[in-house]
Amino acid sequence: MNIIACCKIVPEDQDIAVKPDRTLDLSKAEPKISQYDLNAIEAAIQIKEQSGNANVVALSAGAAKTLGNSKIRKDILSRGVDSLTLVADDSLEGRLPADTASVLAAAARKTGFDLILCGEGSGDIYAQQVGILLGEMLGVASINGVSRITAGDGTVLVERTLEDEIETLELALPAVVSVTADINTPRIPSLKTILAAGKKPTVTETLDGIGYQAPAPVAAMTSVKAPEQSDRKKKIIDGDSDADIKAFIESIRPELTA
Amino acid sequence: MDFQLSEEQTLIRNMVHEFVEQHVRPMADEIDRNHRFPEESIAPMAELGLFGFNLPEQYGGSGIDSVAYAVASEEMAKVSASHAMIMGSQCTLTTPILVKYASDEIKERIIPKMIAGEALGCFCLTEPGAGCDAASQRTSAVRQGDSYVLNGSKMWITNAPQSKIFIVFAMTDFNKGVKGISAFLVERGAPGAEGLSTGHPEEKMGMGASHTTEVVLKNVVVPAANRLGAEGQGFKIAMETLDGGRGGGAAMATGLAQAALDSTVAYTKERVQFGRPIAANQGVQWMIADMATRIECARLMTHRAAAAKDSGLPCTKESAMAKLYATETAMYVTEKAVQLHGGLGYTRAFAVERLMREAKLTEIFEGTSEIQRIVIAGQVLR
Numbered sequence: 348m349n350i351i352a353c354c355k356i357v358p359e360d361q362d363i364a365v366k367p368d369r370t371l372d373l374s375k376a377e378p379k380i381s382q383y384d385l386n387a388i389e390a391a392i393q394i395k396e397q398s399g400n401a402n403v404v405a406l407s408a409g410a411a412k413t414l415g416n417s418k419i420r421k422d423i424l425s426r427g428v429d430s431l432t433l434v435a436d437d438s439l440e441g442r443l444p445a446d447t448a449s450v451l452a453a454a455a456r457k458t459g460f461d462l463i464l465c466g467e468g469s470g471d472i473y474a475q476q477v478g479i480l481l482g483e484m485l486g487v488a489s490i491n492g493v494s495r496i497t498a499g500d501g502t503v504l505v506e507r508t509l510e511d512e513i514e515t516l517e518l519a520l521p522a523v524v525s526v527t528a529d530i531n532t533p534r535i536p537s538l539k540t541i542l543a544a545g546k547k548p549t550v551t552e553t554l555d556g557i558g559y560q561a562p563a564p565v566a567a568m569t570s571v572k573a574p575e576q577s578d579r580k581k582k583i584i585d586g587d588s589d590a591d592i593k594a595f596i597e598s599i600r601p602e603l604t605a
Numbered sequence: 606m607d608f609q610l611s612e613e614q615t616l617i618r619n620m621v622h623e624f625v626e627q628h629v630r631p632m633a634d635e636i637d638r639n640h641r642f643p644e645e646s647i648a649p650m651a652e653l654g655l656f657g658f659n660l661p662e663q664y665g666g667s668g669i670d671s672v673a674y675a676v677a678s679e680e681m682a683k684v685s686a687s688h689a690m691i692m693g694s695q696c697t698l699t700t701p702i703l704v705k706y707a708s709d710e711i712k713e714r715i716i717p718k719m720i721a722g723e724a725l726g727c728f729c730l731t732e733p734g735a736g737c738d739a740a741s742q743r744t745s746a747v748r749q750g751d752s753y754v755l756n757g758s759k760m761w762i763t764n765a766p767q768s769k770i771f772i773v774f775a776m777t778d779f780n781k782g783v784k785g786i787s788a789f790l791v792e793r794g795a796p797g798a799e800g801l802s803t804g805h806p807e808e809k810m811g812m813g814a815s816h817t818t819e820v821v822l823k824n825v826v827v828p829a830a831n832r833l834g835a836e837g838q839g840f841k842i843a844m845e846t847l848d849g850g851r852g853g854g855a856a857m858a859t860g861l862a863q864a865a866l867d868s869t870v871a872y873t874k875e876r877v878q879f880g881r882p883i884a885a886n887q888g889v890q891w892m893i894a895d896m897a898t899r900i901e902c903a904r905l906m907t908h909r910a911a912a913a914k915d916s917g918l919p920c921t922k923e924s925a926m927a928k929l930y931a932t933e934t935a936m937y938v939t940e941k942a943v944q945l946h947g948g949l950g951y952t953r954a955f956a957v958e959r960l961m962r963e964a965k966l967t968e969i970f971e972g973t974s975e976i977q978r979i980v981i982a983g984q985v986l987r
Contacts, residue, residue, distance in 0.1 A: 418612040425616060535623045538654030538667040541616045 348401040348498065348520075351455055351463045352391040353477070354384035354423060355447075356413050357470040369572040378419050383466030385426065385533035390496055390526050391464050392427040392534075398498045403428045404458060408450040410440035414551070424544035425536035431549045432458055434557060444472075445565050448480035453557040455485060462503060465525040467491070478525030488518050491525035608905070614673045621680040624653060625688070633685045637959055640806060640813035642767060646688060651722025655681075658696045660704060664716040671849070671911035675856035679904070682860030683867075686963040687814035689860065693853040694764040694815075695719060699726030702772050702846055706833035707790060715770060715792075726770035728850075729759040729820050730843050736761075737976045739774075739843060740783040744822065746775035752797070752826050753777070753789060759820040763970075765803045766816045769793045773822065774839045786839035790831040797826030811962030848921050850971045851928035852914065855907040858928075858935035858967040862900045865935075865942035865960045869893060872946055872955070889945060896938045903931035922984035929977035935964035 358376035366372050380388075388405060395401040405428040407414060414420070414435040423431055434454050439446075455463055463485075465478035475491070482489020495506035499517070505524060507514040518524070536544075584595050610618065628649060636643050650656065658674040660666025674696060682689040700719050703712060703726075718724040735741040744757025755775050765771075771791040778785035791798055800823035806816040834842050870893065873884035883889050910923035939961035943950035950957050968974050 418615060421612055422616060422619070532627075535627070535653060536616070536620050537652060538617060538620070538657060538669055541613055541620060542667055542669065544616075545613070 348394070348398060348461045349459055350391045350394060350401050350403045351406045351458060351460045352384070352388045352403060352428060353451055353463065353465045353481075354388060354405055354407050355381040355469045355471075356407060356409050356419055357381045360470065365573040369575065371571060371573065378413050378416055380419070380423060380426075381466060381470035383468055383470060383528055385466070386526050386528055386530055387464040387466045388423075388426045388428060389531045389533040393531065394462070394496060394498045401498075405431045406451060406454055406458070407431070408434040408439055408447060408454065410437045411435040412437060413440070420549055421541070421544040422536075424547045424549070425540045427534070427540060430547055433549065433551045434554065435551055436554050438554075441568060443566055443568060444474045444476035445480055445562065448477045448484055449562050450554070450557075450559055451477065451481055452484040453559040454552060455481070457552070457557045461520045463521075463523040465523065467525055467527050475525075478523055482523035485521070485523065488522040490516065490518065490522070492527055493524050494527045494530050496524065496526070496530070610672075610676060613669070614676050617669070617673050618676045618680050620653060621655070621677045624649070625681055625684040629681075629685045629688055634953065634956070634959065636685070636687060636814035637811070638813075638953075640808070642816050643688065643691075643814055644767075646691075647722045647725070650688075650692065651720065655692055656695045656700070656722055657720040660700055660716065660720060664704075664712060665720045666716075670915045671852060672908055672915060675852055675907050675911045678853050678856035679860035679863065679907075682857040683864040685814070686857055686861055687812045689857045690763055690812055690815035691725075693850065693857065694728065695726055697850040697853040698728035698846055699770060699772050701849060702788065702833055702842060703790070706788065706842060708830055711790060711831070719770065724769040725764050725767045726772065727762050727764045727768040727820075728846065729762050729765075729771050729773045731759060731761045733758065733760050737973060740786070740840065742774060742776050742786055744773070744775040745779070746777050746787060746789060748777070748829070751829050753829060753832065755789065755791070755822045755825040755827060757822050759822075761807070761817050762803070762820045763815055763817050765818045765820050766806065771801065771820065772833065773820075774843055777836045781837060783840040784837045786843070787836045788833040788839040788842045789827050790833055791822070791825060791827055800825045810965060811959065812966050847971055848924050849914065851924040851977075852907060852911050854967055854971045855903065855910065855924070855927040855931035858931040858964065859900060859903045859907055861960050861964050861967065862896070862903065862931070862935040862938040865939045865957050866893070866896050866900060868955055868957050869896065869942045869945050876947075883945070892941050892945065896941055899934040899937060903927070903934040906930055922981055925972070925977045925980040925984070928972065929974055929981065932964070932967035933974060935967050939964040
């Protein structure tokens, strides 16, 4: 079984600073693998361990200056995947989900696949759309919210944990599956896998090389800004009489109904 | 000259960071308070390869360098110095001796188990009457046919209660002074080793989760094949092992100091007194600047000593200097950190209280600061 685990390289969120004009300063934020995509990679590795004969390719699309970082490439490869395919082009920086999905779709078509795994959303914009869009663009079954996967013969059995039930579905492959953050605990790379990472194959593709044709834009990013901060009102209602409680409710009602 | 960590070293640091944050931080205070050995950490540490630093790949080691080990030890000590001790006792004090001096049969049988965490090892040099003065050994090893019979007792042995592998130093000839010391491998549970026992863990000021006990040897019979190196070579083996171990101690101290500084930076920026964060006061800023500068220096000295070791260059002086400076820095920084956390720093609300207790041990173990000065002076004055 050929499995593609999609992963996005995002800035380390703890090191993102907000500038006075509420735009973001990413200069100190090192690139890292999006946390949710580590779940997709781990799910792929577990399927490989279960079935014994799967090949796992990690696939990432992004700016060449980010994906050119060989430490981040080794980081991905140290997580247990067999190889890494990158679509590196500086025009891919900060793109919206539909664009990302169309690039991944072109790359997946070229690579070939039985199963594509995605995380539940990206660590930076967390739109939770790429997996669904990717399935749509590739014309294959696509499902999200998956909290368990069991590989079958030409199929996968997936579980989705819904509000009051667990839905179990059998999907015919090829398919695109987006996994939840609690499907697994991604393993920590070991000394051995870190040292072996540099010896695993990496293929760097160009947009032309995967036959990418940009779709008509459906949306555009106008700005990225941190939410406006307002000072706390520090309104204290001291007491526990009915009137105090009523005053408390009246105080929070406008916030809740706004 | 490149002061940057390599990509692999950086990834190893990140790996240990991930491990300690996920697995160790939740238990760090509890194991310290209860003096509980973190048995549940051994298998995951082994799985990550943390017992395989510097060891040949043929036995399951990673062959990775001492700088990477220093980076890992620092990262581990930031969260739990006890874990760094457990790793250090295995990686720097016991397995390297077996790799260099044991027979092929012993290496093939034991080293893979030690790397896999199935057998912990301990370094048994210190005695009640032979601490810094390691040459005053009273433990005896008497040759009887194809065996040696060991009698005596050892003190302050890290990991001893959990260990299966004991590297024991003993006198094969009391008339020859340091040249009469030899090294032996004693395997707990092996025939003849029934007389080996370990005592109750000492009630230490800090690093309670790393157990330190007495080891008693009563008519312990070991095969002559378990002698490590030649008769009389024991003191040299012990000293060269401690040269390596000192780098680990320095790295651990650097990690403790860094953790104390990180906590101090966060706290002094948040703690408001007289209408502004206390970090806005120049007096506080100068203390933080001194703390940060010393840590930087300690780390550079530690990495330099490790790099010298990896290059096969002499590193006795460099290791001793790094150990001396880093451990005194750890004490200096953690003491300042407690001070800057005020009353809370003296409670268990913040880790700085534990870090200060842990830092004190680093100035004592594997050669006190005074011994390091003797080693350094000996190298400088020769």
